[in-house]
Amino acid sequence: MATSILAPPPPGSGLKPVPGVPGLPYIGNTLQVMRDPFGQARKRYEQFGPVSWGWLLGQRTVTVQGPEAAEAVLVNRDKAFANGPAWSYFIGPFFYRGIMLLDFDEHLHHRRIMQQAFTRDRLRAYMDAMAPSIAQGLDAWEPGRGFTVYDHVKQLTLDLATDVFMGVELDRAEADRINGAFIDAVRAGTAYVRFSVPGLRWHKGMRARKVLEEFFYRHLPAKRRHGGDDLFAALCQAETDDGHRFTDEDVVNHMIFALMAAHDTTTITLTTMAYYLAKYPEWQDRARVESLALGKPVLGFDDLDALTTVDLVMKEALRLVAPVPALPRRVVKDTSILGHHVPAGSVVVVPLLTNHHMAEWWPEPDRFDPERFAPERREDRAHRFAWAPFGGGAHKCIGLHFAGMQVKSIMHQVLCRYGWSVPGRYEWPLDTTSLPSPKDGLPVHLYRLEGTR
């Protein structure tokens, strides 16, 4: 295929053009990238270096590889990269005006208010609220062979979302209705047919958005009145020092978005950890020894630092399988990335998933090796954007401590009750066509530890 440039740089600018092999208009090599993101990224990097372009998912897309380029885009010094017009293409109608889709001053205004829902005291309260629901969820697991980790963890995190995020008592039928709507809204983002045809994903997503809006508007007046320890109440009450608060519409939009942002990401993290802890039983044993040594069935906020092994494994899981595989941005004014001219109107993608596998930054990048994050090695310190599963810059994940708390709380309780294994030669089939997940749901042999019931 022929190499071509994205656009000629302005004369005298000293900038280089962005090179690439664009492929067929609209389609480009979308299918190859979805099927083998790692192989494609390496090939591209060898051929063009960190900045190159091609058609991806119907758009002329500049892919920027490596931590230096990631920093340039995410730190966004000259405000050339916008989130809203880039993310909206994928999730706009379903996650309308979620904070990640807002930009610049408006985003900052919302972010300052939202920060009040993620203070230390709030996090402590969320963590306490989670513990009994985790125990209840895990009690319902039925050990045996063929236990699909991904499906069970997904159900658990959805149920936790109802308790900790919404703080609304729901009967099973209503919880299933809301969870179902939520799943439809998330799925719609990856629809192939991107307009409403009854029965297809896009249409279901639009209907789901209505169900979620109706639900949150119905419960909002009581939340405003009575408050509570859940995220919904926290967003209702959040207020900056200078008195700014969210409107009802803001609260509803942010709730729907936060549910989405929190749920799949922690599910993927826990599933990846479970996979590697099954493949490397010595790590599972090491993590369990620490959890049992705590002598507490439930992890408290002040115990978070005690689980050093789980912490290392979580970091390595987030490196090996970044739950948000790529961050898109729309270029709103002509700019440059590492000396390459990038014209307004382009889409730029920071590929977190493949960046974490670059041999230049990570020794033996595909190997599970949690010790690389241990104090004496700290391979992530090679560059501040080398390890960036939570993004960076103004939009850096606001829920990263929440995520750590939730993942560790669940993992601690699982380790204290259950062991799990996979056959020696098992390799999981990772689906990378959307957010990464195991195609087979990760079937393991789950067994109850002696004396835990």
Ligand code: HEM
């Ligand atoms: C392991 C779990 C998680 C991962 C890997 C993750 C990853 C990310 C990433 C990469 C972004 C940046 C998106 C961008 O720059 O375009 C982000 C933003 C965000 N995340 Fe997370 N996230 C996780 C968990 C959570 C949780 C638990 C919550 C809520 C409780 C949450 C709420 C958000 C919100 C609200 C934003 C948008 C922030 C903004 O635009 O200012 N995330 N997350």
